[in-house]
Every structure is written in structure tokens, then in C-alpha cells.
Amino acid sequence: MKLYAYFKAEPTEYVLAYTNGKVVRQGAGQAFWYWVPNTSIALLPTSIIDARFVFNETTIDFQPVTVQGLITYHVVAPETVAEQFNFTIQPQTRVYKAEGQAKLNERLIEIVHTHTRQQLRQLTLEDALRSSERIASSVFDQLRSANELSERGITCDSLFFSSVKATPETTKALEAEHREALQRRADQAIYSRRAEAVEQERKIKQNELATSIALEERRQTLIKLQGENTRQEAEFEAAAEQIRLVPFQQLTSQQLLGLAFRDFAENAQKIGNLTISSEILEQLLKPGSR
Numbered sequence: 094m095k096l097y098a099y100f101k102a103e104p105t106e107y108v109l110a111y112t113n114g115k116v117v118r119q120g121a122g123q124a125f126w127y128w129v130p131n132t133s134i135a136l137l138p139t140s141i142i143d144a145r146f147v148f149n150e151t152t153i154d155f156q157p158v159t160v161q162g163l164i165t166y167h168v169v170a171p172e173t174v175a176e177q178f179n180f181t182i183q184p185q186t187r188v189y190k191a192e193g194q195a196k197l198n199e200r201l202i203e204i205v206h207t208h209t210r211q212q213l214r215q216l217t218l219e220d221a222l223r224s225s226e227r228i229a230s231s232v233f234d235q236l237r238s239a240n241e242l243s244e245r246g247i248t249c250d251s252l253f254f255s256s257v258k259a260t261p262e263t264t265k266a267l268e269a270e271h272r273e274a275l276q277r278r279a280d281q282a283i284y285s286r287r288a289e290a291v292e293q294e295r296k297i298k299q300n301e302l303a304t305s306i307a308l309e310e311r312r313q314t315l316i317k318l319q320g321e322n323t324r325q326e327a328e329f330e331a332a333a334e335q336i337r338l339v340p341f342q343q344l345t346s347q348q349l350l351g352l353a354f355r356d357f358a359e360n361a362q363k364i365g366n367l368t369i370s371s372e373i374l375e376q377l378l379k380p381g382s383r
Contacts, residue, residue: 105140107171156218162254173246229254
């Protein structure tokens, strides 16, 4: 059996060497010779430590949920931690004599569990399932502001909830309800599109009808205006014709006949045949005929 031995710690390991129950050497990354028969060595990690956890809780509506997550922390006061948890090792094998690290993780997870319980007891199941990040953030703030961790010589670096899950039966019920809600929204969207299409079609037909009415009204106005113009034109033409015939009212039949034959002569090239019966001549040549 060796009476003297050499021990060397890593830079991320804090050493506490005890002789007869008193600390004779301490510090990170220490290297030293020690008297084997009466020396105990505690080795505490000062690097970041990950602690995964899973625990069950209930919400304000008495629904069970399972919370999974990860907390990271590191030791800031090794002496304080060593006073509460056994981190002594077998120097030759560097194997821990007790489960100090596991017990420290359990204590830390229990603190997280307590704060998480307080959050979940204020939420319904559906709110809890949707609020994992918010719950984790709230618990992390409580851990950082309270003295629970500093009293144990550690500090929390981060906290994540990877999932907050309901029981499989409840999950299936919620999924079914969610699917039905999605289907209702989809149906409502279809009905809305159909109603909008019908409304648009009604507006189009209404516009077409209004346009047709306006066109018919304009057409009616145009017809009235055309009829009025035609009537006025006919009246003007009749009045003009009467004015043109006024000079001929004072002429005798013989004079009118003479004017007619003169017009025939002037337009002889346009006349093919002209027949004047003896009866017409006799009537026109009677003395005193008008």
C-alpha cells in the first residue's frame, strides 16, 4: 500500500482535500502529493451540468400533464455544495464514493417541480399545453431571483421545457376536437365564399338590370325625340308647301295648264310617254274653269 500518492485535477474540477476532517488544500485544477492514510479528496465539477427531468402534475381543471425538460447549471460555491452533498472520490480510480451529483440534480429538479406546479395550478389544460415556453421562462426567473439555488452553491444557466403533454386519451380527445374545429372553420370558409359569390352575382345582375333600364329609358327618350322631330319636320314641310302653293291659287286653269306644259317641255328628256285625254283638255279649256 502506498503511503504517498499524487493527484492532479482538471481545470474544470474543484478539489477539496481533507486531512483529519479539515480542508488542507482547495482550488480548481490542483495538483499535489497527499498522505494516503488520512486524506480524503472531494472533486466537484465547475463546468456546465445538464439535468434532464420528467415529472407529472395537474392543471387547475384537474387534468394530468407530463412535463419534460432540461435545466443547465454550474457550481459557484464548491465549499457550500461539498457541505451538503458527498462528492468524495477514490483518488486512484476517480470514482465517487456516493451519489452526490445525482442527489444534487434531484434537489434542483424538485425545486423546478415546485415552481412549475405553482404555474400549472393556475392554468387550464389547453392553456398549459400552449404555454410551455412561458411557464419555463417564469420558472427560470423565479430560480434566478430566489435564494434557493445560491444557498446550495449553484446557479441556473438555462431552463427548457421540451414538452408539456396530456394523457394519450386526453390528447386524442383534444385532437378530435381540434380537427372538428378546423373542419367547421373550413366549412364556414366555403359557405362564406359561396355567399360572397352569390352576393357578387346578385350585384352583377342588379347592375345589368340597372344598365338595361337606363338604356331603355334613353332609348324611349330618343324615340320620343325622333318622333317629335319628325312631327315638327312634317309640320314645317306642310307649312312650307302651303307657302309655295300660295302664288298658284290666283292662277286660272289655263294658266296652270300652261305652266304644266312648260315644265313638261323642260323635262321632256325625263318623260317617256305622256297621255292627256280629251276629257281632261275639255275640262281645262272650258271657259271659267278654275
